[in-house]
Amino acid sequence: MADFNTLDGVSVAGKRVLLRADLNVPMKDGAVSDTTRIDRTVPGLIELADAGARVVVITHFGRPKGQRVAEMSLKPVADALAKQLGRPVAFADDCIGQAAGDVVNGLKDGDIALLENLRYHAGEEKNDPAFVDELAKLGDIFVNDAFSCAHRAHASTEGLARKLPAYAGRLMQIELEALGKALEAPKHPVMAIVGGAKISTKLDLLGNLVERVDQLVIGGGMANTFLAAKGVDVGKSLCEHDLLATAREIFAKAEAANCEIVLPVDGLVAKEFKENADHVVSDLKAIDADGMILDAGPATIADLNKRLESCETLVWNGPLGAFEITPFDTATVSVAQHAAKLTKAGKLLSVAGGGDTVAALRHAGVDADFSYISTAGGAFLEWLEGKVLPGVAALRQN
DSSP states (O other): OOOOBBBBTTTOOOOOEEEEEEOOOOTTTTTOOOHHHHHHHHHHHHHHHHHHHHEEOOOOOOOOSOOOOOOSSSHHHHHHHHHHSSSEEEESSSSSSHHHHHHTOOOOOEEEEEEEEEHHHHHHHHTOHHHHHHHHHTEEEEEEOOOHHHHHHOIIIHHHHHSSSSEEOHHHHHHHHHHIIIISSSOSEEEEESSSOOOGSHHHHHHHHTTOSSEEEEEHHHHHHHHHHHTTTTTOOOOOGGHHHHHHHHHHHHHHHHHHEEEEEEEEEEESSSOOOOOOOEETTTTOOOOOEEEEEEHHHHHHHHTTTTOSSEESSSSSSTSSEEETHHHHHHHHHHHHHHHHSSSSSEEEEEEHHHHHHHTTTTTTTTEEEEEEEHHHHHHHHHHOOOHHHTBBBB
16 A cells, blocks of 8 residues: 555646646657657556546756746747657647647646746755745646656646645656565665765765665765775775775664675776776685676676575666676676566566666666566665655655
8 A cells, every 4th residue: 555645536627737748758859759758648648638637737947046048938849749648739839828828728628738847946956935826827637747846846746746635647656666665675685786976975865774774785985985984905996095985884774784795706897998998807815906797797796696586676787897898798697687587477676767877777688577666766776775755755644
């Protein structure tokens, strides 16, 4: 049972449904160049429209900073949305006031409209009560379908949810349910894989995860800092030597929480950072002074894949090596493919997210095979860090 308000059992027929989407899509030459976010939003819009709602979509685009910037208009997005929906989308050249009101008042049951860029008004990011009031005039109920924006207490994510009857949209519901299964009420053993370049950007995340998971796998450049904290000479590898004491604190916190921190036992070591650089597989106790660890080695891959087979839940954020260049994508690809295989066999719940993670799993060819991959970026990371997301908190049941 979800502890947030969903659309299940809600009658929307004849009602103006103010739906916050994330349609901040890539553009090229004045046209949408990637419709992924639109495609994911479409089923929820069709469900509402087919149930007789008058759907009013609101979203931001770019960073116009409270000014009308012509190239940040949502008009091209309205055209792309209509094409993906296969039905008309009315467009208002403002999101409040008479221009918006005229379009919304002209809607019939089952119609869909998109309003102009929320961030043309400074009140959006300031969560200005007056701006919230103006938006609220356009809807009878509020639906937040933009988990990726839920970590910001903006007028359209938090303010409206306090003003109108508020519900999670289907995309938001799917995301919250997947994340809940992964960390809030997971099946144990739980493994978290955290990679990337620097631990300085993921201190809150690591601190939260050691309290929640059974095994914390640390990869990428981050692993070098933890290895150095244990006395390993990592040569010229990327390493935050000023954070060795912090790494030792995380080791201690993990031990107290009965969480095992798993580090590489070998690596692919090269003298230069470039595609197909000459490299050797090296035991981590024998790194040359001018060597750089650019990926985990075969013994580490075998160890991680074996560990995965005894896990029930996997949470993944960040690659295990320099996955952008061959062959230092080997560990990320190998472990991702093994996790996907276990997921498809029904043996593992796998949830992943974060920009580099999505790209890495797509590179490994498994982005359709994990249980859930979040494209939410900052919101996903803040959720992993255990932070309260204002846009989600406002949907919680009393």
